[in-house]
Amino acid sequence: MSIYESSKCTSCMACYNACTKNCIEMNYNNSNNLEPCINENLCVHCNLCLHLCPENNPVQKNRSLEAYACWSLNDLERKSSSSGGIASIFYSHFITNKLGSTYGCSYDENLQLKFSKANTVEDLIKFKTSKYTQAYIGNTFKEVLQDLKEDKFVIFVGTPCQVAGLKKFLRKDFEKLLTIDLICHGIVSQKYLDDYIEGLHLPQKPDKLTFRGEYNYYFNLYKNYKIIFSEKSEDNLFFKAFLDGLFYRENCYTCPYASINRVR
Numbered sequence: 567m568s569i570y571e572s573s574k575c576t577s578c579m580a581c582y583n584a585c586t587k588n589c590i591e592m593n594y595n596n597s598n599n600l601e602p603c604i605n606e607n608l609c610v611h612c613n614l615c616l617h618l619c620p621e622n623n624p625v626q627k628n629r630s631l632e633a634y635a636c637w638s639l640n641d642l643e644r645k646s647s648s649s650g651g652i653a654s655i656f657y658s659h660f661i662t663n664k665l666g667s668t669y670g671c672s673y674d675e676n677l678q679l680k681f682s683k684a685n686t687v688e689d690l691i692k693f694k695t696s697k698y699t700q701a702y703i704g705n706t707f708k709e710v711l712q713d714l715k716e717d718k719f720v721i722f723v724g725t726p727c728q729v730a731g732l733k734k735f736l737r738k739d740f741e742k743l744l745t746i747d748l749i750c751h752g753i754v755s756q757k758y759l760d761d762y763i764e765g766l767h768l769p770q771k772p773d774k775l776t777f778r779g780e781y782n783y784y785f786n787l788y789k790n791y792k793i794i795f796s797e798k799s800e801d802n803l804f805f806k807a808f809l810d811g812l813f814y815r816e817n818c819y820t821c822p823y824a825s826i827n828r829v830r
């Protein structure tokens with residue numbers, strides 16, 4: 567049984583989080599993109615996954631009433647972020663005022679991009695900067711629901727398809743949930759990054775990756791805080807392919823969220 571039409575799946579993992587029988591696994595398909603696969607031996611055919619899939623049942627999109635252009639006035643905050651540092655400002659407001667939980671994504675030491683929660687201002691640093699691969703949601707939506715049930719405020723920043731997945735999974739609006747959907751022109755599978763880095767045959771295994779220098783796009787790999795590989799975006803194969811849109815997920819090329827009306 568398929569949950570979706572494969573070319574439309576965003577890998578938002580709403581189905582994975584919703585399945586009460588834990589019978590959905592995320593596996594790489596022939597195009598090296600993560601997709602949900604149902605274990606037929608465990609499935610009880612409740613069809614919740616079909617129903618909650620934002621590609622089967624689109625979420626409502628809203629037109630913003632007002633728009634503001636802004637950036638952080640804190641030089642350090644702005645320079646250490648990718649596009650003005652507003653994400654950091656929202657997060658910091660949540661933490662310093664003890665409002666609730668903050669969710670975003672970061673690379674771990676194996677350069678796997680995953681969503682997680684930050685509990686302190688220091689911990690928020692991990693969410694900074696744009697990462698140009700798809701972040702793994704894991705059980706994040708279930709954690710968000712738990713926080714909301716405990717009457718906490720929650721902020722979730724992600725791509726529009728991830729926000730759509732969260733909204734579908736939650737099934738109703740929560741006053742204490744703030745979602746921010748990034749402007750996104752497409753996302754690349756983690757697998758392509760893994761394969762690219764492996765193909766570089768570096769003498770050391772990198773433990774950190776950034777896509778920016780202070781002013782320009784750079785593909786930088788680090789080991790123990792030292793740069794071990796650095797190329798300008800125009801010289802770097804991975805970066806060039808990303809910026810030229812050569813290897814996004816199939817669904818990104820017909821993204822229903824790249825519009826003036828947003829999922830909020």
Ligand SMILES: Cc1cc2nc3c(=O)[nH]c(=O)nc-3n(C[C@H](O)[C@H](O)[C@H](O)COP(=O)(O)OP(=O)(O)OC[C@H]3O[C@@H](n4cnc5c(N)ncnc54)[C@H](O)[C@@H]3O)c2cc1C
Nearest residue numbers: 647648649650651652653670671695696697723749750751
């Ligand atoms: C895949 C991708 C495509 C983008 N495409 C465009 C574009 O076409 N036009 C444009 O103007 N801007 C684009 N951006 C930039 C994005 O809109 C900015 O990151 C945003 O404006 C926030 O900037 P900031 O300085 O406030 O925070 P930043 O420090 O830039 O970003 C931090 C926030 O972004 C989240 N984030 C970072 N990478 C990812 C990811 N891979 N998946 C989910 N969440 C992530 C972090 O969790 C955190 O919440 C893109 C970013 C990404 C990640």
